[in-house]
Amino acid sequence: xxxxxxxxxxxxxxxxxxxxxxxxxxxxxxxxxxxxxxxxxxxxxxxxxxxxxxxxxxxxxxxxxxxxxxxxxxxxxxxxxxxxxxxxxxxxxxxxxxxxxxxxxxxxxxxxxxxxxxxxxxxxxxxxxxxxxxxxxxxxxxxxxxxxxxxxxxxxxxxxxxxxxxxxxxxxxxxxxxxxxxxxxxxxxxxxxxxxxxxxxxxxxxxxxxxxxxxxxxxxxxxxxxxxxxxxxxxxxxxxxxxxxxxxxxxxxxxxxxxxxxxxxxxxxxxxxxxxxxxxxxxxxxxxxxxxxxxxxxxxxxxxxxxxxxxxxxxxxxxxxxxxxxxxxxxxxxxxxxxxxxxxxxxxxxxxxxxxxxxxxxxxxxxxxxxxxxxxxxxxxxxxxxxxxxxxxxxxxxxxxxxxxxxxxxxxxxxxxxxxxxxxxxxxxxxxxxxxxxxxxxxxxxxxxxxxxxxxxxxxxxxxxxxxxxxxxxxxxxxxxxxx
Numbered sequence: 001x002x003x004x005x006x007x008x009x010x011x012x013x014x015x016x017x018x019x020x021x022x023x024x025x026x027x028x029x030x031x032x033x034x035x036x037x038x039x040x041x042x043x044x045x046x047x048x049x050x051x052x053x054x055x056x057x058x059x060x061x062x063x064x065x066x067x068x069x070x071x072x073x074x075x076x077x078x079x080x081x082x083x084x085x086x087x088x089x090x091x092x093x094x095x096x097x098x099x100x101x102x103x104x105x106x107x108x109x110x111x112x113x114x115x116x117x118x119x120x121x122x123x124x125x126x127x128x129x130x131x132x133x134x135x136x137x138x139x140x141x142x143x144x145x146x147x148x149x150x151x152x153x154x155x156x157x158x159x160x161x162x163x164x165x166x167x168x169x170x171x172x173x174x175x176x177x178x179x180x181x182x183x184x185x186x187x188x189x190x191x192x193x194x195x196x197x198x199x200x201x202x203x204x205x206x207x208x209x210x211x212x213x214x215x216x217x218x219x220x221x222x223x224x225x226x227x228x229x230x231x232x233x234x235x236x237x238x239x240x241x242x243x244x245x246x247x248x249x250x251x252x253x254x255x256x257x258x259x260x261x262x263x264x265x266x267x268x269x270x271x272x273x274x275x276x277x278x279x280x281x282x283x284x285x286x287x288x289x290x291x292x293x294x295x296x297x298x299x300x301x302x303x304x305x306x307x308x309x310x311x312x313x314x315x316x317x318x319x320x321x322x323x324x325x326x327x328x329x330x331x332x333x334x335x336x337x338x339x340x341x342x343x344x345x346x347x348x349x350x351x352x353x354x355x356x357x358x359x360x361x362x363x364x365x366x367x368x369x370x371x372x373x374x375x376x377x378x379x380x381x382x383x384x385x386x387x388x389x390x391x392x393x394x395x396x397x398x399x400x401x402x403x404x405x406x407x408x409x410x411x412x413x414x415x416x417x418x419x420x421x422x423x424x425x426x427x428x429x430x431x432x433x434x435x436x437x438x439x440x441x442x443x444x445x446x447x448x449x450x451x452x453x454x455x456x457x458x459x460x461x462x463x464x465x466x467x468x469x470x471x472x473x474x475x476x477x478x479x480x481x482x483x484x
Contacts, residue, residue: 078151089390310366
């Protein structure tokens, strides 16, 4: 029996790296359990994202009767904070504290902002829906504040949390650690989408309040567990007497390491292309294909599931020597075909094709985002990983948020023109506004391919020098102690 157990254990050790693509990220000084506990901050971010761009936008448009353009602008409000992600990442790189923490203060205050936004959001949405005797402006202001607070907290937690994850990992495994964190974000989105679908199957305003406030409490719990004894205290590194460059100097130093303008333009175009449909996907399923709330919420789960597959596929390809820009380009190409399939689901009346197209959109976006994020990390200067991650996050979030707002406005304008007969009898259909947005997304993805093409490394060309956040540690050197 003992020999049989040993043989089974050896077989499992050979199988795990193949079927669990991030099983080899863990090291003796940074075990997988600790990494997964840290990744809980991504679960809370994913939960908030599902609420903002999935469940709430469907509920506001269909059940509460709020105009899609108003909903799109509300959901896009957090982009007002997105450009500050680069500054937040830089400040967490150079934070001065007698306690010896660089990342923890920013993650904690981001958590408080996220909790505050979610706590007041359900009441703000009820005011926004018109279910009150107060003037409409109060509902709009309250909803704007709720979305802005939640978005500010989300951006802060995610940017600095990813930087903390790379701090704790060995240099050679940092890109895969960030990929693991991104996969956990999608896992959080899937679990949250399924849970919200079940909880809101029988919709009522009271149930909506309970679900969102429960998410606010869960955010505090998950982020508190994620932070517990993660960042080592190092007062010497955060001493107030230590030199600290200005943001402008650090940004100039970062840009000197590669073709950052073209890279970030590609990130922005691809993010806009994949993000424009975020606020429209569930209403599209509900309004055009008559899918109920519980069913359209599952579309978000399919989107996240496809994203996980995309991250895994891109991580394996990059690990096998594929250029990270090429992996991102492959994701953009998959996305273009996915949006074409999504457009066909309306004239065919096929919910199955809608589901397949949604999963393919997730697959393409996962490949694109992992490839572009790895490229930004690979070209980051030593000690500037927070700034590099923040720059990628700022461009990605800003482009996605602007695209969400633009997509909603375009959908309303085209749908209004179609309903009035201005576009002809053939286009007088509820799907016309959505299809116009999907066509624009296809065009943006091909433009992304044109921009990213010159960045792709030719087959056989040497990899760029590793310039990640910290000097490499020797194999026997442990992660800094948490005891201090």
